Amino acid sequence: MSELLEEKIGRLLSAQNLTISCAESCTGGLLTSRLTDIAGSSAYVMGSVVSYTNRIKEALVGVRHETLLAHGAVSEETAREMAEGIRRAIKTDIGIGITGIAGPGGGTKEKPVGLVFIAVSGPWGTIVKENHFRGTRTEVKRQTTDTALSMACAYFEERKEEKR
Numbered sequence: 212m213s214e215l216l217e218e219k220i221g222r223l224l225s226a227q228n229l230t231i232s233c234a235e236s237c238t239g240g241l242l243t244s245r246l247t248d249i250a251g252s253s254a255y256v257m258g259s260v261v262s263y264t265n266r267i268k269e270a271l272v273g274v275r276h277e278t279l280l281a282h283g284a285v286s287e288e289t290a291r292e293m294a295e296g297i298r299r300a301i302k303t304d305i306g307i308g309i310t311g312i313a314g315p316g317g318g319t320k321e322k323p324v325g326l327v328f329i330a331v332s333g334p335w336g337t338i339v340k341e342n343h344f345r346g347t348r349t350e351v352k353r354q355t356t357d358t359a360l361s362m363a364c365a366y367f368e369e370r371k372e373e374k375r
Contacts, residue, residue, distance in 0.1 A: 229303075237309060268289065273296025287328050290328035315347070
């Protein structure tokens with residue numbers, strides 16, 4: 212049986228004695244739920260915020276009001292500030308920020324349903340990826356968390372390659 216993404220990131224975090232926190236919008240806590248499905252995850256999952264509104268993104272996660280005005284809630288800049296902000300707020304080694312439009316409504320021509328920005332922030336900087344997912348709301352949320360977990364794993368694996 213192959214290793215689940217949430218098991219893999221847990222193993223990578225545990226091996227390096229690192230902690231993680233999440234700021235989730237369109238996934239509504241699904242990423243944190245998946246991380247905490249793993250026995251022993253309390254050793255590395257420190258907490259999360261479901262920052263569904265701009266007010267919560269600003270007040271609890273640290274997204275700047277100016278960022279939301281200039282770029283909107285669904286943007287590379289907001290995802291970056293969510294990841295970096297949750298990492299600061301909860302004092303973890305890794306922060307993940309997710310913001311997007313899961314649908315079925317809420318999309319526009321400029322920002323269609325399925326547009327999701329995912330950011331991973333840690334000691335080696337912050338990476339952000341723009342994604343365009345398709346499917347039902349549930350499918351978009353699942354694809355988003357799969358991608359976030361894959362990005363977090365890759366974040367560590369790239370560092371391992373650099374050390375060689």
